[in-house]
Amino acid sequence: NAGVTQTPKFQVLKTGQSMTLQCAQDMNHNSMYWYRQDPGMGLRLIYYSASEGTTDKGEVPNGYNVSRLNKREFSLRLESAAPSQTSVYFCASSEFRGLSEKLFFGSGTQLSVL
Amino acid sequence: GEDVEQSLFLSVREGDSSVINCTYTDSSSTYLYWYKQEPGAGLQLLTYIFSNMDMKQDQRLTVLLNKKDKHLSLRIADTQTGDSAIYFCAESPPSGTYKYIFGTGTRLKVLA
Numbered sequence: 001n002a003g004v005t006q007t008p009k010f011q012v013l014k015t016g017q018s019m020t021l022q023c024a025q026d027m028n029h030n031s032m033y034w035y036r037q038d039p040g041m042g043l044r045l046i047y048y049s050a051s052e053g054t055t056d057k058g059e060v061p062n063g064y065n066v067s068r069l070n071k072r073e074f075s076l077r078l079e080s081a082a083p084s085q086t087s088v089y090f091c092a093s094s095e096f097r098g099l100s101e102k103l104f105f106g107s108g109t110q111l112s113v114l
Numbered sequence: 115g116e117d118v119e120q121s122l123f124l125s126v127r128e129g130d131s132s133v134i135n136c137t138y139t140d141s142s143s144t145y146l147y148w149y150k151q152e153p154g155a156g157l158q159l160l161t162y163i164f165s166n167m168d169m170k171q172d173q174r175l176t177v178l179l180n181k182k183d184k185h186l187s188l189r190i191a192d193t194q195t196g197d198s199a200i201y202f203c204a205e206s207p208p209s210g211t212y213k214y215i216f217g218t219g220t221r222l223k224v225l226a
Binding site for chain 1: 158159207216
């Protein structure tokens, strides 16, 4: 059972380059999320998809776009990378059990923008 | 506004108890969570507590919730070197949203 799979694990970009981070989950979860993690700032929500066919902005959406390709896959795109986007990116998905919605995380993508 | 605060670092000796603290602001949170992040990995759910509970025990883990003071703590008994990690507390999303609120994380270092 793979859970949440992210690719790539590491990426180095030059300022202005574009790239797409891929995420897939095999748990049949409805909701999927993209977070970034920066030192001393915890996790900040970039975008989320409550269900297939919908996406919404989170706390820090500027400079990013997302696509919920199907129920399994949720990608994050940087159209023109900036050094401020150097971070560790996590994809997550959630199941709904009553009011307890637990998050399941991928192992992360470490992105450096030079 | 919503905010979840944690101290950044904690160092304990192997075999001692660790207590990681968290304060939160949204009193309407239904669930409060503790996640563990090991080096180079994503976050894994460690335990969670329903907001109408005061305490939850799960093997070496004890979660205490003081709703009046909006204070959450995680106690790890007999701390082992494998417990070295970053621990995040989090609040369940406010009603009608999907926005979990995470603390900044506490880095626990266990000394042999």
